[in-house]
Amino acid sequence: xxxxxxxxxxxxxxxxxxxxxxxxxxxxxxxxxxxxxxxxxxxxxxxxxxxxxxxxxxxxxxxxxxxxxxxxxxxxxxxxxxxxxxxxxxxxxxxxxxxxxxxxxxxxxxxxxxxxxxxxxxxxxxxxxxxxxxxxxxxxxxxxxxxxxxxxxxxxxxxxxxxxxxxxxx
Numbered sequence: 001x002x003x004x005x006x007x008x009x010x011x012x013x014x015x016x017x018x019x020x021x022x023x024x025x026x027x028x029x030x031x032x033x034x035x036x037x038x039x040x041x042x043x044x045x046x047x048x049x050x051x052x053x054x055x056x057x058x059x060x061x062x063x064x065x066x067x068x069x070x071x072x073x074x075x076x077x078x079x080x081x082x083x084x085x086x087x088x089x090x091x092x093x094x095x096x097x098x099x100x101x102x103x104x105x106x107x108x109x110x111x112x113x114x115x116x117x118x119x120x121x122x123x124x125x126x127x128x129x130x131x132x133x134x135x136x137x138x139x140x141x142x143x144x145x146x147x148x149x150x151x152x153x154x155x156x157x158x159x160x161x162x163x164x165x166x167x168x169x170x
Contacts, residue, residue, distance in 0.1 A: 001162050001169060009169050012155040013072055016148055020069020023062050030058040050131040057138045064145030068152035092163035099157045106150040113143035 037051030070076050083091060119125060120136040127133055162169045 001158065001167070005158050006169055009155045009158050012151045016068040016072055016152050019148060020066050020072070023065035023069070026058050026062040026065075030055045030062070033058065049129075050133070053127065053129060053131055053133065057133075060138055061141045061145075064142055065148070067145060068148040071149065071152045071156060089164055089166065092160045096157060096160035096164055099153055099160060103150065103153045103157065106146060106153055110143065110146045110150055113139070113146045117143045 033051050033055050037048050037055075041047040083094065086094065117136065117139040120134070120139045125135045127135055159169050
């Protein structure tokens with residue numbers, strides 16, 4: 001593989017590892033929000049109307065920002081009927097073909113994310129709940145997460161092609 005592709009793979013992997021490790025900590029923030037909501041309801045008798053929605057936003061950020069890291073670590077769910085019996089080279093070829101479909105899906109999803117974020121910013125879109133937060137922050141995080149996943153899918157494709165050629169990228 002050319003040096004430019006090797007550098008791309010190293011940079012994308014390093015950046016997504018950093019973002020993924022940051023995203024892991026969002027579960028603790030979400031836990032703190034839910035604990036605060038429970039304590040305020042049980043101890044003070046004053047429920048907060050924003051806690052459930054905020055925890056949903058945090059969980060969305062968690063899985064959207066952590067998706068690329070999950071792909072990088074091969075931690076996603078995979079149905080293994082024939083894949084486990086394949087040679088490493090056949091696996092790389094299969095992965096290289098299937099990742100192209102993932103890339104196509106992510107390109108369409110990214111275009112939709114940009115459109116949705118643009119709409120939320122342009123019209124000040126709010127959620128129809130008692131709290132009524134603006135939705136652009138979660139849509140920006142959604143679009144960034146999809147973009148990072150797209151970058152990671154390209155990195156994975158390059159690694160699969162290199163592995164299929166018998167010269168894996170470390």
